[in-house]
Amino acid sequence: MIRDGEVFEDDHLPDPIVGRNRHMNEVTDALAPIEEGFRAENCFLFGPSGVGKTTVAKAAVRELRREVLEVPYAYVNCWRDYTRNAVLDQLARNLVGATVPRSSSTSRLIDLIKSNLHGPGVVILDEVDQLRGTDVLYDLHDIRGLSWIGIANREIDLFADLDDRITSRISVAYRVRFDTYGEDTITEILSRRARDGLGPGAVNEDVLARIARLSEGDARQAITALRVAVRMASQEGLSAIPERLVEDAVTNAEREVRQKTISKLNTHQRALHEVLTEEDGLIQKELYARYEETHDDPVTLRYLRENHLPKLEHYNLVEVEWDKGTKRYSLVGVDHSQSTPGQL
Template sequence: MIRDARVLQPQFIPDEVEHRNPEVNRLSDTLKPIMDGQPGETSLLVGPSGAGKTCIAKYTVERLRENVLDINTRYVNCWQDYTRFQVLYRILDCIDCTVDVHRRSTPKDELLDRLREYDGPQFVVVLDEVDQLEDKSVLYDLYRMQRISMILIANREQELFSQLDDRLTSRLQTCVRISFDKYPLDELVSILQARARWGLSEGAIGKQELALIADAAAGDARIAISVLRNAARLADQDGRAEITADVVHEAVPEGRDEVRQKTVEQLNPHQRALYDILRDEGELDPGELYDRYAERVDDPKTKRTVRNYLSKMDHYRLVVADGKNRARTYRAR
């Protein structure tokens, strides 16, 4: 049944994207100056998880690489590389400037100096989940470099800008904003049809079953693809020739749990501590949660930073925030 398992992986970038042409065209316009050897405009892709932001950023950069002979690109997932040092290291590693860098002893300023000395071709840096950065001053550093163009990806613009200082806010206010909405059911079905056509044997799944998957995913393409992948695996293991509705229903919880678990694994240590406390102790108000958190970690973050962490985790459906202001409580989902 499974002809090409790569197509069913979340990181797969198709040769053609579905239902995001306006967003692709707008992002492409921000990068057009690079074709003439000039830096592109800074762009900010905002929208809910599973709306295609990462896919469109990677797809558009790949199309640019097909048309520009000399160009460097680097994708950085700020869930995993959330410190200033990690971001600078990841970018420098793309141009082979990290051979003698020691993660514990090399000063961050030395990495920045090396990047400032870069005199190669235009460089596109995609910073995904940019609001996860602990030290957002690295955005100011990159913004000032003439050969670097940034594509920033975040869920909510307001939450991102609330974490920036005035200097950085004034710079990024002029960036090109590209908004993404959740996929409606028919568009998500179309995306799944394409994945099934590329990755599964002909007739392996019908449109009605794809609609069941799309409905369960509620506009989130990550969940939809995860459910399709699990359904294909279950059917394949049972020796079935097609994915039936009962297989889809069995695959839905596994698909959702798979996405949730991958998100949990990407949490930074402070977010993971908050998640574990809520999972172990149940519902807590902000004060109780912060006290437990401060006892558990070394060098706890400020209450404002913890609120931002919890907001991010709420967006990714890892925690539930009930009530407002003093009546607010948090619990693990």
């Protein structure tokens, strides 16, 4: 049934982008000065998971590079590369194509970028809320011609850790908020994927609309559900997806997306997840105490509360319940009823 599997990969960049004209325009406006040879405005995209933030940022850069060929560009995922040096290392390699000696110092990396960037360039800082310390934003500001598109789940104060004198020199001109998609947009996104990736007649509009309805405005969930539904139908030897498979496909897709996210967690987030796997339903203090025992280099409770726990919530790995004025954390997708035998 699948004609082109690449269409269902998470990093597939569709063309055109469906239903995000306003967002695309804001980001391309921010980048427009590059077309005149100037530094672009920094911009900051935020909103829930699976709503097209990474897609829009990459598509806007793709559009720019159609106008101005070869604009130096790099994509950095700050969840993986969260230190100042890791980000600068990525830029030295990917933005300006420098040969980077192993364990280069911060100033060496900055010099490499500065001496090899001759004109405007742009960097996408995805998951920018995962940076450990934001002084790298000042480093970037100091590199002539360089601008960035930052992406995070919530509107955060990117400059909270920076000195006021520095903050006043770095500005974010555009803040672009993303909301979840409506069902019609998700259906349209799915319909294009089906057209590009599946054989004719593999899926009908009703099935797509049903997946859209169950995916709660999250395009990643919806696309994964479509792919899972194809797999389930193929396993039954069918050449089209019957509607009866949709509900299970959506549930299985949720599990698949969660598993993928778990594999991306950093050591702190993983430790939290493991603590909750062993004992569910902990309040913040209990959770912190258990985390502190398991992690060699624990962060403070405040950092945990402001950074790692919201990340787990955002990716729908952990759910929070208010219990007598305090937050109680549980894993999503765990059948809590199993642990209380005797209940119906």
